[in-house]
Amino acid sequence: MAGRIRVLDEKVINRIAAGEVVERPVSVMKELVENSIDAEATSIRLEIENGGKKLIRVRDNGTGMSHDDAFQALERHATSKLKTELDLVGIATMGFRGEALASIASVSRLTLMTREEADPAGTVITVEGGTIRSADRKGMAVGSMVEVRNLFFNVPVRRKFLKATATEAGHVHEAVTRFALAFPGVGFTYIEDGKLKMDAPAVGSTYERIYTLFSKDVRENLVEVNHSAHEGSLKGYVAKPPYARSNMRSVLTFVNGRSVKDRLINSAVTRGFANLMERGRYPFAILFIELPPDKVDVNVHPQKAEVRFVNPKQIYDLILDGVYDALTGAPYRVPGGTRREYGLPRSPTDSLSRHLSREDPEEAPRSDPGHSASPSSLPQDAATQQATAGGDVPAPATIPGHAADVTHAPRLGHQTGPFSSLGIVGRIPGSFVILHNDEELIVMDQHAAHERILFDDLVRSERRGEHLESQDLLIPQVIEFSVVEARALARHLGVLHTAGFRIEEFGEKDFVVKGVPSWFNKDDVEGLLSELVDVMLDTGVRGDPGRLREELLKSVACRTAVKESENMHAEEIRTLLKTLDRKGSPEVCPHGRPLMAKFPFAEIRRKLGRR
Amino acid sequence: MLFQIDRDSFLDGLTKTVPISEKRTPLPILSHILMNVDESHLVLTATDLEVGLKITSEAAVQEPGMLAVPSKKLYEIVRELLPGQVTVKSTETQRILIESGESVFELAGMDATDYPAWTTGKEVETAQVQASRLLYMIDKTMFAASTDDSRFNLNGILFEKEGEEHIKLVATDGHRLALIHGELGIRPVSNVIVPRKGLAELKRLLESLKGEISLGFEEKNLFVSTDRLMMTVRLIDGDFPDYRKVIPEPSDTIVRVPHSQFTHTLRRVAILTSDRNKGVNIKVSSGKMELKTTHPDLGTARDVMDVEYSGEEFLVIVNAAYLIEAVGVIDTDSVSIEFREEGAPVILRPIPSKDYFNLVMPMRK
Numbered sequence: 001m002a003g004r005i006r007v008l009d010e011k012v013i014n015r016i017a018a019g020e021v022v023e024r025p026v027s028v029m030k031e032l033v034e035n036s037i038d039a040e041a042t043s044i045r046l047e048i049e050n051g052g053k054k055l056i057r058v059r060d061n062g063t064g065m066s067h068d069d070a071f072q073a074l075e076r077h078a079t080s081k082l083k084t085e086l087d088l089v090g091i092a093t094m095g096f097r098g099e100a101l102a103s104i105a106s107v108s109r110l111t112l113m114t115r116e117e118a119d120p121a122g123t124v125i126t127v128e129g130g131t132i133r134s135a136d137r138k139g140m141a142v143g144s145m146v147e148v149r150n151l152f153f154n155v156p157v158r159r160k161f162l163k164a165t166a167t168e169a170g171h172v173h174e175a176v177t178r179f180a181l182a183f184p185g186v187g188f189t190y191i192e193d194g195k196l197k198m199d200a201p202a203v204g205s206t207y208e209r210i211y212t213l214f215s216k217d218v219r220e221n222l223v224e225v226n227h228s229a230h231e232g233s234l235k236g237y238v239a240k241p242p243y244a245r246s247n248m249r250s251v252l253t254f255v256n257g258r259s260v261k262d263r264l265i266n267s268a269v270t271r272g273f274a275n276l277m278e279r280g281r282y283p284f285a286i287l288f289i290e291l292p293p294d295k296v297d298v299n300v301h302p303q304k305a306e307v308r309f310v311n312p313k314q315i316y317d318l319i320l321d322g323v324y325d326a327l328t329g330a331p332y333r334v335p336g337g338t339r340r341e342y343g344l345p346r347s348p349t350d351s352l353s354r355h356l357s358r359e360d361p362e363e364a365p366r367s368d369p370g371h372s373a374s375p376s377s378l379p380q381d382a383a384t385q386q387a388t389a390g391g392d393v394p395a396p397a398t399i400p401g402h403a404a405d406v407t408h409a410p411r412l413g414h415q416t417g418p419f420s421s422l423g424i425v426g427r428i429p430g431s432f433v434i435l436h437n438d439e440e441l442i443v444m445d446q447h448a449a450h451e452r453i454l455f456d457d458l459v460r461s462e463r464r465g466e467h468l469e470s471q472d473l474l475i476p477q478v479i480e481f482s483v484v485e486a487r488a489l490a491r492h493l494g495v496l497h498t499a500g501f502r503i504e505e506f507g508e509k510d511f512v513v514k515g516v517p518s519w520f521n522k523d524d525v526e527g528l529l530s531e532l533v534d535v536m537l538d539t540g541v542r543g544d545p546g547r548l549r550e551e552l553l554k555s556v557a558c559r560t561a562v563k564e565s566e567n568m569h570a571e572e573i574r575t576l577l578k579t580l581d582r583k584g585s586p587e588v589c590p591h592g593r594p595l596m597a598k599f600p601f602a603e604i605r606r607k608l609g610r611r
Numbered sequence: 612m613l614f615q616i617d618r619d620s621f622l623d624g625l626t627k628t629v630p631i632s633e634k635r636t637p638l639p640i641l642s643h644i645l646m647n648v649d650e651s652h653l654v655l656t657a658t659d660l661e662v663g664l665k666i667t668s669e670a671a672v673q674e675p676g677m678l679a680v681p682s683k684k685l686y687e688i689v690r691e692l693l694p695g696q697v698t699v700k701s702t703e704t705q706r707i708l709i710e711s712g713e714s715v716f717e718l719a720g721m722d723a724t725d726y727p728a729w730t731t732g733k734e735v736e737t738a739q740v741q742a743s744r745l746l747y748m749i750d751k752t753m754f755a756a757s758t759d760d761s762r763f764n765l766n767g768i769l770f771e772k773e774g775e776e777h778i779k780l781v782a783t784d785g786h787r788l789a790l791i792h793g794e795l796g797i798r799p800v801s802n803v804i805v806p807r808k809g810l811a812e813l814k815r816l817l818e819s820l821k822g823e824i825s826l827g828f829e830e831k832n833l834f835v836s837t838d839r840l841m842m843t844v845r846l847i848d849g850d851f852p853d854y855r856k857v858i859p860e861p862s863d864t865i866v867r868v869p870h871s872q873f874t875h876t877l878r879r880v881a882i883l884t885s886d887r888n889k890g891v892n893i894k895v896s897s898g899k900m901e902l903k904t905t906h907p908d909l910g911t912a913r914d915v916m917d918v919e920y921s922g923e924e925f926l927v928i929v930n931a932a933y934l935i936e937a938v939g940v941i942d943t944d945s946v947s948i949e950f951r952e953e954g955a956p957v958i959l960r961p962i963p964s965k966d967y968f969n970l971v972m973p974m975r976k
Contacts, residue, residue, distance in 0.1 A: 470976070472974065472975065475783075518890065
């Protein structure tokens with residue numbers, strides 16, 4: 001039976017390739033937008049209908065293609081971006097595989113319109129299921145437009161696998177957002193079923209782009225990340241806790257401008273937030289990793305979402321250190337702000353505030369004690385600001401009775417930070433501290449606040465290589481563990497030693513404690529050790545001494561911090577607030593619980609029946 | 612119940628008993644004082660179930676009776692009354708009327724039969740002891756007892772029989788230990804631990820008394836009494852660790868320091884210790900002792916003093932607060948400090964030697 005094995009014909013090859021490249025509407029959209037960006041477009045307009053199942057249209061003002069190139073582009077492995085195998089090593093363009101257009105064309109009804117500057121007229125080609133149906137010349141502006149209709153019309157199985165319209169549209173929207181963040185210099189317009197969903201004009205920086213794309217609560221919590229190590233650099237923004245999301249989808253990461261969803265990167269980001277997030281909460285982060293092209297392989301995945309690093313450990317550390325330092329470093333580096341600023345400035349540029357006021361007319365800049373208003377604020381903004389500050393601000397009053405131990409008006413002025421500018425109302429006996437600013441009543445968990453300060457100190461002194469003191473015990477204490485626990489404990493004795501425990505193995509399951517850290521006031525060594533052994537068992541399999549060390553430091557901080565029931569004097573509260581400012585600590589305790597609960601006066605007024 | 616009593620004598624009894632009952636308690640009756648009136652006496656009783664105190668005062672009684680009365684309010688009322696006679700009367704409805712001059716108070720009480728009964732130790736063998744002697748022995752040891760409720764057996768002073776005649780008091784929190792031995796004329800049946808809480812009350816009582824008291828032990832209780840009052844302190848059930856093992860043989864490395872200078876030097880350098888850096892680095896060389904502390908955030912302190920020592924230079928780190936407390940209970944002008952190899956205890960003794968010493972475990976870094 002000769003002639004059984006045949007070379008596949010071009011159409012079949014394209015359809016197979018389409019399976020890899022084109023999975024769903026969002027993949028089509030990504031390929032097309034990447035092409036536009038590679039064609040140096042400064043404005044890209046996207047339009048989808050029915051979640052992209054019915055229509056995906058991408059129009060750009062890039063360089064466009066000549067008549068001949070347009071035909072060439074519809075062939076498989078046709079690309080303007082690579083010429084030889086050697087070029088693969090240093091890829092700096094978005095697309096390069098040369099599969100996109102041909103693959104998409106093989107599974108849809110595709111129209112390509114394109115015009116080069118040198119060409120007096122554009123080229124219009126229509127393809128249906130991979131077969132060119134018509135080709136024409138037509139007058140048009142320089143640039144390209146690709147219209148993809150009825151995706152998978154000839155692959156019913158694929159079509160069945162597409163999800164609901166809303167889901168597909170959601171994926172597209174997310175991808176557009178990622179592009180918009182990666183390329184602030186490109187204007188993006190995104191239309192879903194005729195409705196304008198995003199209108200992001202070209203801006204000078206990612207930060208301005210974030211302003212356009214994200215809501216106020218995100219923007220207010222952002223801190224800047226800027227870290228370099230070895231040959232890599234990490235830049236971007238993270239939202240400081242307690243701001244958190246309920247899934248990982250708001251961790252947006254880019255490697256050399258390419259949006260990636262990489263497990264290594266994500267786990268490094270999560271680690272960076274480890275002592276700041278409650279379990280089950282996820283960070284908000286927009287991070288750009290820049291690496292020399294030969295240190296990263298983007299050619300692992302047809303959709304280019306995964307990447308492979310030459311030195312993953314360095315990348316992991318780069319991200320972890322960058323994120324951690326940004327979140328815990330004092331003071332926060334905040335874009336456009338001065339050294340002592342803690343929030344994003346209200347209006348970074350005139351064009352931006354114009355943009356804001358159009359998009360978000362409700363949002364008036366708030367009065368902000370301790371911060372200088374941005375000099376570029378529009379005059380009407382300043383007026384609003386004054387009105388807010390001088391209007392119906394509830395004046396702090398002395399409340400007779402227990403809680404009125406201390407009453408201080410919020411301190412206005414430029415030299416104070418956000419914490420020390422808060423007014424102290426008092427404390428509830430045996431419980432929390434009550435503070436206020438112009439807009440909110442604030443309940444502070446002094447234990448958590450103190451714990452945060454102590455923990456940060458400990459981490460810092462540990463990094464400086466300081467050992468914790470150990471107090472020898474008069475009578476060594478023998479503690480028995482289960483076999484599994486004992487094995488975990490034996491493996492991690494070194495970490496415990498640096499923390500000030502002097503523990504030795506004493507038979508198979510017994511350990512003898514000869515010294516305890518001097519911070520350890522309570523004598524319940526057994527209790528603390530079994531807590532720590534739990535952590536060891538939790539992490540021990542993967543052998544994460546780092547986490548164990550942190551867990552230890554958390555215990556140290558927790559046990560040395562003031563207790564919730566301890567009454568603090570006004571001066572002590574004041575000092576605590578000042579220390580929080582000085583350290584620039586995030587507003588969460590090491591276990592990730594918030595330090596403060598805020599109750600806007602507006603809400604309180606509403607509850608009291610006042611409008 | 613109906614009687615007249617002198618306001619000052621009434622107040623004196625309350626001043627001693629109210630602190631015991633006043634504590635926050637889930638049992639409302641414990642925040643009350645039991646008034647028990649017989650033919651010629653008023654007996655005030657307060658207890659928190661750990662410590663009980665009974666005080667007897669002379670009174671002109673017309674009608675005996677019993678009632679539990681809110682202790683704090685009763686105390687506040689009597690304290691504010693003018694000197695002179697006070698008339699106290701109970702009503703049918705378990706209320707008490709307190710009258711003095713034109714002042715009249717009516718206070719709601721509780722049924723006296725609900726008041727917890729506690730052992731009176733009437734049949735216990737007792738010995739006459741100077742109040743100041745018992746107080747002295749407690750003061751020399753109590754500071755070293757653990758303040759951590761989770762280790763209840765270290766949470767007090769061990770009273771131990773020693774030989775045929777003597778008694779030994781030992782306290783430790785696991786990091787340091789204080790010991791005194793001597794004679795009290797009576798010894799506990801077996802070794803007992805007197806809890807910190809009871810010691811505090813006992814100490815306060817002893818401080819207010821002059822002369823002799825009767826001291827007695829029962830398996831579960833300690834009794835201290837005079838002709839008009841009696842205190843019962845409940846003892847802890849629990850094994851005291853075997854402290855003998857940790858008391859080392861005498862050492863040759865002995866440094867003699869003047870008491871007050873050493874105390875002041877320690878206090879000065881201790882200023883720069885912190886929660887996590889409690890240690891003072893002590894370097895002893897021939898004739899000199901150098902003390903250094905480091906506060907991780909703030910800075911360092913260094914002080915040098917002349918001491919009596921000839922021998923090799925050595926270095927030891929000790930918790931500054933422990934040292935200050937240990938030196939603090941020594942009541943002679945000179946102190947001897949015995950050092951040993953690393954990890955072995957530092958022992959402080961009065962010079963000339965007396966019936967007590969204390970011991971501190973060093974630290975490491």
